[in-house]
Amino acid sequence: METTSLLEARAIGKSFLGNKALDGVDFTLERGEIHALLGENGAGKSTLIKILTGVYTRDTGSVTLDGSEITPANVADAQQLGIGTVYQEVNLLENLTVAENLFLGRQPRRFGLVDRREVRRRARSLLQGYGLDIDVDTLLSSHSVAIRQIIAIARAVDLSGKVLVLDEPTASLDSQEVEMVFAVLRRLRNQGLGIIIITHFLNQVYAIADRVTVLRNGRLVGSRKIADLPRMDLISMMLGRELQDITREHQATEETIAAGEAPIRFTGYGKRGSVTPFDLDIRPGEVVGVAGLLGSGRTETAFLLFGIDRPDSGTASIDGTDVRIASPVAAISNGFGFCPEERKNDGIIGDFSVSDNIALALQARQGWAKPLSSRQKAELADRFIRSLDIRPPDPDRPIKFLSGGNQQKAILARWLATEPRLLILDEPTRGIDIGAHAEILKMIEQLCIDGMSLIVISSELEELTAIAHRVIVLSDRRHVAELKGDAITADNIMKAIAAPSQTEAA
Amino acid sequence: MIDTRNLPFVAALVIFLVAYAACVLQFPNMLSTRVIGNLLTDNAFLGIAAVGMTFVILSGGIDLSIGSVIAFTSVFVAVMVGSLEVNPLIAFAAVLVISTAFGATMGLMIRFLAIPPFVVTLAGMFLARGAAYLISTESVPISHPIIDAIQGFYFRFPGGGRLTAMAMLMLLVFAVGAVVAGRTRFGANVYALGGNPQSAELMGVPVGRTTVGIYALSGFLSGLAGIAYTLYTSSGYSLATVGVELDAIAAVVIGGTLLTGGAGLVAGTFIGILIQGLIQTYIVFDGTLSSWWTKIVIGALLFAFIVLQRGIVWYSDRRLAEGRLKEA
Incomplete structure (x- = not known):
């Protein structure tokens, strides 16, 4: 008799540089269940997944798999324990054949050399189990993203076999392809595998998941059976608002x-x-x-x-x-001007000073042949540091040492400078x-x-x-x-x- | 059907055969075992080094230290055998250990200090060249019964050509290299690294071990190439083999290996070496052409092959996109 859940995470906590990414989160995965993990950016989904798959180690809490406590040290360790992961994009190698991808690192050998015929044979029989009849000698890059995703799933399940984690597996698929991948997932669920899926498409959550767990700001909002959860309730769980809240009404004139x-x-x-x-x-x-x-x-x-x-x-x-x-x-x-969402990656140039960061867009519009003089830059920086109240008011400080809010103001200043x-x-x-x-x-x-x-x-x-x-x-x-x-x-x-x-x- | 991955290899092979046929039409004497034997011997050290370079480039890296390591090896062996009268076999073994350790150290730095291979091996290039100068700035001749025996050892082809010990060594290195690349887990890991290091790591490829192994292998083969070069010139000279790493890179790329890594064949590099040798031979036969034409033709071929590779990547991407449109 199996009485315990397949995977149980209790009171998981994880901090990065003092910021709590996860705070006392519980998560339970049953056998033969597809469990959607939902939440907006920064909710802690990926942190939780990375703890379960051995990329990060948890600060607090416990994880049990099949009733025994585990602490995967790395991805390979988690795989060995039975937790396999399929990522959205980078999970297979386009320059290798399908068969090579399936058996990389665990090729059957004869006399110390890779037995290519055996690799091919096993690859074919493995994929047949997924209803995929493709030439395993073709390059991975010659197959559509959906096929690749199924190949990645096949590899992960073959390697691990208990828990399958899918991080946005359908982000770049069209609806037919999504259905193809989902058919595979349903079959795996019926075989008793536990599947965790992260996706942003609510339609897909309702199409495939048995249960959802919603995280927000590193905390657990709730875990519900999808059958008793109206769409509206799910959205308010994700956005963190109750419908009966008094909303601040429209204000802009x-x-x-x-x-x-x-x-x-x-x-x-x-x-x-x-x-x-x-x-x-x-x-x-x-x-x-x-x-x-x-x-x-x-x-x-x-x-x-x-x-x-x-x-x-x-x-x-x-x-x-x-x-x-x-x-x-x-x-x-x-x-036009554009302040991107990923400030750290797309917005600021961390090692440049505040004034250089502000001058960037104006300089780009002027063309590189006409550099802004340092006096012009200083004036520009001065004006915006004062008008936007950027703190500390030091134009020469590298911008990476400013707080997020002040960085954002500097980027705003950059665009405002171009009027x-x-x-x-x-x-x-x-x-x-x-x-x-x-x-x-x-x-x-x-x-x-x-x-x-x-x-x-x-x-x-x-x-x-x-x-x-x-x-x-x-x-x-x-x-x-x-x-x-x-x-x-x-x-x-x-x-x-x-x-x-x-x-x-x- | 030809795998698009190997199309550049096939192209190189076709170019070699067509060029050779054209040469023979002009100079019928070029179709002789003598020419082939000399071509193999003259390029033996380059070929051996190019096998190491093939692994490095397949993994998405580069090794600029090869020429310097060859020079270091030749000076080291020449001084050990010529001046210190050490048994050549001991000198060979010692220098192979040194060059392998040198390569492994570069691999360690690339992996664990996360420094680009270009920078690490550039430093290695100066270091090895400097070490060679330190041992001797003069050309050191060597002579020893064992070395004479190796130099004098050859198979005679029908037609008078000779397959020398150095040429045999090169052919052996190519054969072993092809098996290692194509039929071992290490080889598969090299291709995986060249495809996408992050994916490879997520798929459980031991990235650190493989990287160190690749540069150690390149160091070892550079040492071996240095030994072949010493035997070839019967001397060691610290100013020799400047820029051989670039010739090796050229041979690898002309042989169809993707300069960005992940696709290519060791056999292709052999074709690359043959093409370079063929051009040199043609210039010798012609007698009026400047030897710089070798460089010009190699340059043109390199351009052509890089464009070909781009074209293949572009073409297969487009075909894939079209395939998806049709499905939709």
């Missing part, structure tokens, strides 16, 4: 918005596999909020607007003339303290009054209801709703997200 035809228009703008074509127009003095769960296409929309990704459909027009925005440089010369007409802010308040949070919101309002157009992407619903004149709601990489005026409430946004979309993930 319409006064700032310039009348007349919108000068910046995007029509039928989209990119296959990234964002379904959408229309967007924006006037001076207007804040357009973009809401949606993680992975719903928020950041992809920003990338498209700013020319980081090239659209494959639609047109952009400014002041009535069509423009092509095929690169960030083109976007900047059209008067953009459209500024795109992706999660402008993530990871910064409450004080700086309020200041940045105030600044957005001020910019609006000054006649700038802003697009603000945020997962903080209160933030959007407070500052946005319009909110575009995204779900499954599609612009599903647009809320205006008094309709902008947290409830309405959540309802729009929850409404099941017509199609599966693009």
Whole structure:
């Protein structure tokens, strides 16, 4: 009789440099169960997964597998114990054949040499168990992502065999391919395997999972059977709001918005596999909020607007003339600015001083042939350090030594220095303290009054209801709703997200 | 059907055969075992070093120290045997241990200090060259019964060509290298590293052990190439073999190995060596051409092969994308 659960994690805690990434999280996985692990960015999903798969070691708590306590020291250790992982992208080697990928590191040998025929034979019979009839001698790179994902699953299960962890396995698959992978997962579940899946697509959670566990800010929100969990409840678990909460209603005034035809228009703008074509127009003095769960296409929309990704459909027009925005440089010369979400990777240049970081975008627009003089830079830095209250007010300090909020202000300053007409802010308040949070919101309002157009992407619903004149709601990489005026409430946004979309993930 | 992975190898083979046929048309004498025998002997040390370089490049790395290690080895052996009168076999063994340890140390630094191979082996290049100068700045001739015996040992082909001990050594190294690359777990790990080191690590490839092994192997083969070079010139000279690492890289890439790693064949490097040797031989036969034409032709071929490799990668990506569109 098996009375214990397959995998039990109790009171797991993990800190990085004093920041609690996980705080007393419980997680239980049964045999023959597909368990979805959900939460927004920074909720602690990946930290939990990495503890279970041996990438990190936990600070506190216990993990038991089949009733005995385990502490996997590394990935190979976890594999040996029976916990295998399939990552979204980097999990197999494109330059090797299918068979080589399946048996890398554990090739059957004869007389000390790899027995290629045996490798092929075993690879074929292994894949037949997954209903995959492909030539195992072909290169992995000649197969679609879905097939690769199944091969990765086959390898992980063959290697480990008790628990299968899937980190966003369907992020780059189309709906047919998702179904193919899910069919494999269902079969494995029926064989008694425990499967943990991380995904951002709620449709998929309802399609495949038996149970969900939701994390938020490193804490456990709850673990429920998916059958008794309405979509709306799941979303409010993830976003951390109860529906009956009194919501701060719409606050932004319409006064700032310039009348007349919108000068910046995007029509039928989209990119296959990234964002379904959408229309967007924006006037001076207007804040357009973009809401949606993680992975719903928020950041992809920003990338498209700013020319980081090239659209494959639609047109952009400014002041009535069509423009092509095929690169960030083109976007900047059209008067766009973009503060990305990943400040550390995409935004700041850590070793550069505050003043150099501020001068960057202006310099890029001027072209490298006309360098800003150090006096101009100093003036620029001075002006913004004072007006945005960047602390400490030292223009020569490397920016990596500033707090998150002050870094964010410096990046804002960088774009403000170019005097953009459209500024795109992706999660402008993530990871910064409450004080700086309020200041940045105030600044957005001020910019609006000054006649700038802003697009603000945020997962903080209160933030959007407070500052946005319009909110575009995204779900499954599609612009599903647009809320205006008094309709902008947290409830309405959540309802729009929850409404099941017509199609599966693009 | 030819695997697209090996298309550059096939292209190299075809180019060699066509070029050889063209040479023979112009100079019928080039079709003789004598020419082939000399070609193999003249390029033996380069070929041996290029096998090591093949492993390094397959893993996505580079080893710039090869030429210097060859020079160091030749001076070391020459001084040991010529001046100190040590038995050549002992000198050979000692120098192989030194060069292997040297390569392994570079591998350790690349892996555990996370310094790019280019930088580490650049330092190794200066270090080995400097050590060679330290031993002797003069050309040191050597003569010893054992060395004479090795130099005098050969098989005679029909037609008068000679397969010398050095050429045999090179062929043996190529054969063993091909088996190691294609049929051992170590070889599979080398390809895995060259494909994507992160994925390889996640798949359980012992990245550290493999990296050290690769550079140790390259060091060992550089030492062996140094011995072959000493036998070839009967002397050791610290100024010799400058830039041989670049010739080795050229042979590897012309032989179809992807410069970014992950795809290629040891056999391809052999073709690369043959192509380089063929050009030199042609220039000797012609008699009026400057020997710098070797470099020019090699340069042009390198360009052509890098473009070919890019083209293949681009083509297979596109075909894959088209395949996906059709499925959808």
